[in-house]
Amino acid sequence: MEENRVSGIMGWFRQHFGKQRNNLDQCKRSQRDIPSISSSSCSSGNSDYTPSSLRESCTSSKSQSATSEKPLPTVLFSTFRSTLRYDVCLCHSDKDIEQAQGLASFLEDPSKGLRCYLHERDCSLGGAVFTELLQALHNSHCWVLLFTPNFLTDDFCSYQMHQALSEGPMSQRIIPTILNLPRTELPQELRFVFSVDLNRNKEFGYIQIYNTVLNYLTERLEKEESCNVSQSDN
Structure with missing residues (x-):
């Protein structure tokens, strides 16, 4: 009776945490497949790995920063x-x-x-x-x-x-x-x-x-x- 109870508990743990581990492994594999985009690639204008929307965002941010940094009279x-x-x-x-x-x-x-x-x-x-x-x-x-x-x-x-x-x-x-x-x-x-x-x-x-x-x-x-x-x- 006790063995059946322990076996049931272990089975629940394997089913619950095993599923989470599989999801985590799958997520890590997906992240490895996506090229990393760092701030250096944005500043260097590396268009091979930077989506156009992100490049536009970087350009816009730089433009806004330059405007805000313009000294007052x-x-x-x-x-x-x-x-x-x-x-x-x-x-x-x-x-x-x-x-x-x-x-x-x-x-x-x-x-x-x-x-x-x-x-x-x-x-x-x-x-x-x-x-x-x-x-x-x-x-x-x-x-x-x-x-x-x-x-x-x-x-x-x-x-x-x-x-x-x-x-x-x-x-x-x-x-x-x-x-x-x-x-x-x-x-x-x-x-x-x-x-x-x-x-x-x-x-x-x-x-x-x-x-x-x-x-x-x-x-x-x-x-x-x-x-x-x-x-x-x-």
């Missing part, structure tokens, strides 16, 4: 730039929050490195709306006014525009930006100021805004350095 590390908390204050209608967030995401991308103020995101909880806006305008290098049909019919947007004009009248700090609106619909105060048109090519318009901010920071930095040199000479 030196002006973004200047002392002058750090004197204000934000590079751009985005003035927009509450109904256009998604468009404003899209622009902010582009400018704040690590490859761009700008600092943006979005009222809905950066306003201090419990703070007075108008006070927070005035502080943001005063603490930003440039102001992007996102003109849309919603902007033109919003009294608070009109207030934002006039506050920006009072902070830096006729300066490169104000960047009128139009979306879903013809240029001729701009307020008279900004009718003859260069504006960015997002209607045709939004991404190209984003790049224009980014370059405008960089140009402003660079010009101000050069003036700052020139003044310091003149003062040291005197």
Whole structure:
């Protein structure tokens, strides 16, 4: 009786673990039949053993790595730039929050490195709306006014525009930006100021805004350095 019980147990072990061992051996044989692909074959471009999909993946990874490693403009590390908390204050209608967030995401991308103020995101909880806006305008290098049909019919947007004009009248700090609106619909105060048109090519318009901010920071930095040199000479 005891022998039959032991024999049954041993049979179960052989059936259970023997099957696992056979599967493991079969898996190892299959792995030996597949050519190994190492990182060296990827970097050396060995097409004999690298599937096209993997080669494309490697190429894409290298391209993305090269883009992410591109250094930011030196002006973004200047002392002058750090004197204000934000590079751009985005003035927009509450109904256009998604468009404003899209622009902010582009400018704040690590490859761009700008600092943006979005009222809905950066306003201090419990703070007075108008006070927070005035502080943001005063603490930003440039102001992007996102003109849309919603902007033109919003009294608070009109207030934002006039506050920006009072902070830096006729300066490169104000960047009128139009979306879903013809240029001729701009307020008279900004009718003859260069504006960015997002209607045709939004991404190209984003790049224009980014370059405008960089140009402003660079010009101000050069003036700052020139003044310091003149003062040291005197």
